Amino acid sequence: MAKGIDPQSSVAALFGSRVRKLRLAAGLTQAELGAKAHVVASRITQIERALGAKPTFELAQVLDTILGADNLLIDMWPYVYREAFPDWSRAFMAYAERAVAIGEYAAQVVPGLLQTEDYARALLSLDILLSSDEQLEERVVARLGRQKRLASHDRPELRVVLDEAVLRRPVGGTAVMRAQLARLLEAAEERHITLQVLPFDQGEHEEMGGSLTVLTLPDGDDVAYKEGAYFGQLFEEPSEVKRLTVTYDRLRAVALPPIMSLDMIRSVMEDNYRGANVPSRSERRRLAQKQLQQSGGWKLRGGGRRIPRRGPRP
Structure with a gap:
């Protein structure tokens, strides 16, 4: 465990723990891994400590390849991404x-x-909080992945x-x-x-x-979800x-x-x-x-x- 970071505290922490373990097994320093992945060493530190921005899907792919993770990091990425959403x-x-x-x-x-890829991209690009084309593509990948x-x-x-x-x-x-x-x-x-x-x-x-x-869930129970332009609400109470x-x-x-x-x-x-x-x-x-x-x-x-x-x- 990296200096007090509990891998059970969040999916991002678990992801970072796996990256650190794979990096050490490969005999690489954070700076060396960053150089291979074309990011600064501090970005690797952020990922391993679950600090700052979540890793992008592209970076997860690169790290998976460099560290020989056999798709482990790629498979974990959607869950890391979802942590940014409300409960x-x-x-x-x-x-x-x-x-x-x-x-x-x-x-x-x-x-x-x-949705088709182009339709999804057109919709997701409307978010005024998008910070980059890279973030847009991450969201498209996540949506199509479902x-x-x-x-x-x-x-x-x-x-x-x-x-x-x-x-x-x-x-x-x-x-x-x-x-x-x-x-x-x-x-x-x-x-x-x-x-x-x-x-x-x-x-x-x-x-x-x-x-x-x-x-409808495997046990026969139902849950419902309503969504509008600026809200979303999950309903689990049977009468609702x-x-x-x-x-x-x-x-x-x-x-x-x-x-x-x-x-x-x-x-x-x-x-x-x-x-x-x-x-x-x-x-x-x-x-x-x-x-x-x-x-x-x-x-x-x-x-x-x-x-x-x-x-x-x-």
Whole structure:
């Protein structure tokens, strides 16, 4: 342990402890390691003592290679990065990594799990607190890294309701947005991903002020998360979670069924959508109820409670 630094006090401290141990095993001084990594020796000191700015992803990669860490430092970096987030945000990300089912209503932008690299970069670049292009790229890497879960053996069922505004706001420009819509269509081909669109003509609803995510955990419990332009809140209390789960189910029920939703996405992508093919509200309700009854996934019953179907995944 480096002069009183407890590796159990934080992930950054554990990361620094590992860097120091690997450096000593390699017979390098802090100055020598800094020279090889093209940073000043004091930067290595900061990392080993968990002081100052967190290591960048690029630096973690360089140190991993120089010290022969076999991806240990690279694998630890996302957790070091997340320590900069508030407690509730870190708790939500930890829940999301374990969730067996994820339900999202996106009010303004495509959810991070389905964003393209250019779309994510355009959104993340809007943060006025960004200090450098390097920091922006770190955030892009971290966001895209979370998408790997969708291709893993324990991938969750993903149900996404996109407000029509998400499709029509050209984030990053025409080319970036067209590629993002194509990504949505591609994702919808996966059996564990369902996309629906909530059209403007549906009118007012309970979540107009922000986005909503409901996570189902392996033990069957749910947690919920609400996010707006300047806030985020995690809900774990059962009565609050149930209320938000019912809200999410209502949004699914009045959104366009998946096939019609994909037609709308294609139309917007091709820039020829005119709204003539949007069914009436009553027809959408009838189609949605039929879809939910026939679906192998979540269903509505008794006040809208969602029941995840347990069974083998494809």
